[in-house]
Amino acid sequence: MILGNLRLQLGHFQLDSGEFALPLQGVTVLFGRSGSGKSTLLRAISGLDKQTEGQLRVNGEVWQNGKHSLPTPERHIGFVFQDAALFPHMSVKQNLQYGLKRLPKAERMAAEADFNAIVMRVGIADKLDRGVNFLSGGERQRVAIARALLMRPQLLCMDEPLSALDWRSKSELLHLIEEVVAEYRIPMLYITHAPAEVERLADRVVFMKDGRIDTIETLQEALARPDSPLFDDQGAVSVLQGQPLPSEEGLHPIRLGADTLWLSEGMDTQREQVRARILARDVSISLSEPQDLSIINHLQCTILELLPSGEQRLLVRLQMQDGQKLFAEVTRRSAERLQLTAGRTVHALIKAVALTE
Amino acid sequence: MILGNLRLQLGHFQLDSGEFALPLQGVTVLFGRSGSGKSTLLRAISGLDKQTEGQLRVNGEVWQNGKHSLPTPERHIGFVFQDAALFPHMSVKQNLQYGLKRLPKAERMAAEADFNAIVMRVGIADKLDRGVNFLSGGERQRVAIARALLMRPQLLCMDEPLSALDWRSKSELLHLIEEVVAEYRIPMLYITHAPAEVERLADRVVFMKDGRIDTIETLQEALARPDSPLFDDQGAVSVLQGQPLPSEEGLHPIRLGADTLWLSEGMDTQREQVRARILARDVSISLSEPQDLSIINHLQCTILELLPSGEQRLLVRLQMQDGQKLFAEVTRRSAERLQLTAGRTVHALIKAVALTE
């Protein structure tokens, strides 16, 4: 567990987290507007800001007690910065080895044994001798992630690791981070502005506001309200969890209780659980099981409630047969025409191609 | 017409446009990868780079002849920069008046008469006395646009005017620019990286590559190929043009020949023509006219061809009844199941909410 209550004054900005407790497992996302103090909190937890005050215990170890704080090098954390923060005067390999050399003997041996595996995993095996200034943004972040992983940290902090990348590198790296999380099982504190990243990675979300922690919710709780801060210009989103099944005819099914959801994009079938992110506006509703239609996914659902969304639209909250919730967005006109009311059983139509794992 | 052939050496980068001719009307978008020389070409056309060489005639007037070039102040253009480039030591009003004061008497009188109208139009009437450092990014761009419009330029250049804005300001300003284009009918050269902006604004697209002009195409031509550079991670896009009709029950219809397309978002019904941008992945295909379905738009189409798109997907090119083309993306499996083949008549289903004007 991370138990803490941290305060930090930076110029006019005051961080005052309030008491908080976070399980030291899975991915905890810090979410909030720009300037709400996400980075400041993460730096305070990492011990990077000397003026931090308050209390912090991680796994029973005291990291902060009043003004006394354990120096960062002794906290055994990893940190990935927005711009990678690679040492520009070193090659990729030297960057990776910087921390290794500073590990105690036994750990160093173990870390060195992992070296090749991690480097391969992260996909930079062929770039070890490059200067870091000759890497693309995505490659730089890969190196930064490998560098942090090699230290075998007990906590991995990432401050917007993807926000400076173009969309292609973003999606590749998000995939990588997801895999790293599943594979190395290192507890992670992750800052992002992008709801899509939250939905893919988070187990729980810490919402920050004006320097304090507003609420801490599980991802499901955070996505349940129609006005969730996690919804952006694409509107409401549902995240469905299911078991991956072997692919068929180039399509990738996921088992959701008795239903099957077909994805066109591949995923790692080794994993127990995968997530599918579905935009409410990509979900249509049909009263009967439709025929002759290019839409493959027809899931039988019960309407839980109808929520207004904008002037002419409604958000329909559906419960699937396995109990998971799904949002569909329809126009008021359609809702009237189809006479949608709470309790009615309908079919949710989702184009397979509209899914992204 | 703009007739030209410009060369410019900047460090290691060489702009060599080749001969080009652009009609001096509507919106011409310069599109290409980062570093392809879009900004350099626009600066050369504006006379902002003294080392420019070559030929340039605009509306019969010689702007560049060999090394001799007409100074920028005498070219009577407007320029909107990515970061607005407002004068930080002046108020909004002073920024707007900077150029006015330098117009010849007659023009100045006319421009001053327009002052209030333009300021209202652009939506900064209540901010005239502010310092420009107290404006948001979107407000800054509004001022920059007003400032350029006030000069009654014969050509308006914009270099990524929206790229530094957040998505909400982006969409508001895109709307504004669209209206300005329709209202003031000033020919415009517009640089952007965002396909959505091209699809909304462009009459023609100048594709640039490695410092040269690759091709110049109309928007329809540019969107017709399935591998168009205008398609990004959201895949293929169609742009439909139609006449706006008065809204009904909160929905906004557009007439496309005999068909009607229903939009949930409002638009300016004064305009003769509006554009609807439709993602191929938002279009489903049904063999029969579907019932009981929340999807409102069912357009009858003929399949023109089936094009592979990725491993498991097909892009279906459809021709609507009024002759416009529409892309739909379906999985191979659906295509087989529905036995889609060229020449077949089908119904294209588009959720109303998925449209953005």
Next chain:
Amino acid sequence: DTANIAVAANFTKTIEEIGQLFEKETGHQVKFSFGPTGKLYAQIKNGAPFDAFFGADEKRLLKTAEDGIGIEKSYFVYAQGQIALYSANYPVAEHALEVLKEAKFNHLAIANPKTAPYGERAVAYLQKVGLYDGVKAKLVNGESIAHAFQYVVTNNAEIGFVALSQLVDPQSPVYQKGQYWIVPQSEYKPINQGAILTQRGANNAAATAFMEFVKTPKAIEIIQRYGYNVQ
């Protein structure tokens, strides 16, 4: 032994020549540090390692004795500077007083009368012959006599009271150029350049020997050759 000796800047060349002779004859070593007399005084007062002090006047030398640094009984006058009026174009050799009286020149260079005895004596002489008020507005003050000389040499001042030693030196840039007139010694209080041994130098054989050497005829010959009087 080796002695460090502080010497007023105007005496630089002369004492170097004496020093060479001294080293050859006695086998002792002498090292000279040159500078404005006031600065040398400030240095000695603040612990500069000088065994003897050859100044450009008497006042600041005797002050060292007062301060307990100089040994009063070693004090003697080793040379008397001679003032000369020099000009490249005016006929000063024959008509010095007329030239001064007409005062057609723009600038008359002197050493700063406040800090340099040459300047002080030059002003006193001008006052005595009643020409001071006529040339007062045209005076320019060099920080030292060497500086005053630079003004004349570089043509910035057409005329100037300089040290005779600067004119008779064969290396001088104005050697046998222009005209000069030696102001008669009877017309001004002698510019006594005093020398004093410091407490530090009392036990330095080279320093004491050098003090004596300067009084020998060989040394006096050199001093006189450079345009100084010796009592």
Next chain:
Amino acid sequence: MLELFGTSVNLAPIWLTLEVAAITTVVLLLLGTPLAWWMAKMRSSNKVLLEALVALPLVLPPTVLGFYLLIVFNPTGPVTEFLRFFGFEGQLTFSKTGLVIGSVFYSLPFAVQPLMHAFEAIPQRLLDAAATMRAGFLDRFFTIVVPLSQRGFLVSATLAFAHTVGEFGVVLMVGGNIPGQTRMVSIDIFDHVESLEYDQAHILSAMMLIFSLCVLMLVYGLNRRFGVKVG
């Protein structure tokens, strides 16, 4: 004359110093602005040579610089002849003109460097925007560049002023130390030291120290707050 701690201080050199520093600052801003602009816009490798030349006074001994100015500025030398051709009368050395010219050379880096940095920091886009709004070169310079480099001008002016006030070697060599005309504070301090009037020297030095410190704190305060690069 001013009585301070029982010591009388002559104020004339202070007023003169302030006057010369003020004139020098004005001249430096007038000459330095186009020079700094030109240097800010230069891209070629000549820029390095020019920057080095401008910075030369930072590393050359001022007395050496002064000595050569004395040679160059002499009334029969080519520089004065050249100026005569344009109707200049009088002499460059031993006058306020000389002091100002010498100080201009000596303080040049202090005026040019902050201006150059301020100019370099002005985004080209602002000038481009002004050009599209029909502003010609001078128009842009006065309506955009000057207001935006205000702090640069302020830093430039204060540093040039302070450095001229603290100037010694060049002024000493070129000025001629004429009371009321070319005797500046730094020389006055030096003269007091030479003539063993240490009290006056201390008072003047303390005044100068406090003044310099205040000016520098002003400059660095501006620098911190407004990001103007200094030196």
Next chain:
Amino acid sequence: MLELFGTSVNLAPIWLTLEVAAITTVVLLLLGTPLAWWMAKMRSSNKVLLEALVALPLVLPPTVLGFYLLIVFNPTGPVTEFLRFFGFEGQLTFSKTGLVIGSVFYSLPFAVQPLMHAFEAIPQRLLDAAATMRAGFLDRFFTIVVPLSQRGFLVSATLAFAHTVGEFGVVLMVGGNIPGQTRMVSIDIFDHVESLEYDQAHILSAMMLIFSLCVLMLVYGLNRRFGVKVG
């Protein structure tokens, strides 16, 4: 002795100058590095005062600075007494030690400012990243800060060196112009001028000018190419 254009040049002051400049540079880097680091990390308004103090030698007349150093480092003064207490023997002034101390004060801004700017330019994140990789403070300093401020160190060292070479006022005061021990090139040039040996003065000045120009061009070349701020 070296024969150049028919004039013999005494090389001892040149070697001494280079030696003193080298030692000064080393001392300045050793003292200036922690000072510059401390200043770079300071946020309080004291920073302005400290920056002003460090920059003071830029605007104070060197002779004034020298005069006060002379008083403070006096062998019976408190600073020397303090050092004696720790077993220091000998004297701070009138020796190479004195020259180095004087030059260290005088060239301080030239060493500290580029270093401070270089340190300020190092992104805090790199140090943070190193801290999360278990590097302690000194470890981070030597493995991250030093390699990344290489150019800053180079600029700092070359400027400090060049400025010490061109030093005059302080060195003359604190050093005492003792041949072979404290007579540096700049003083030597001046002695030559004083003793009318203009040829030697010209040759030495030219050497110094060329040297300074080369050094500055090096510095500004680095500055342009690698964005190290100077001065």
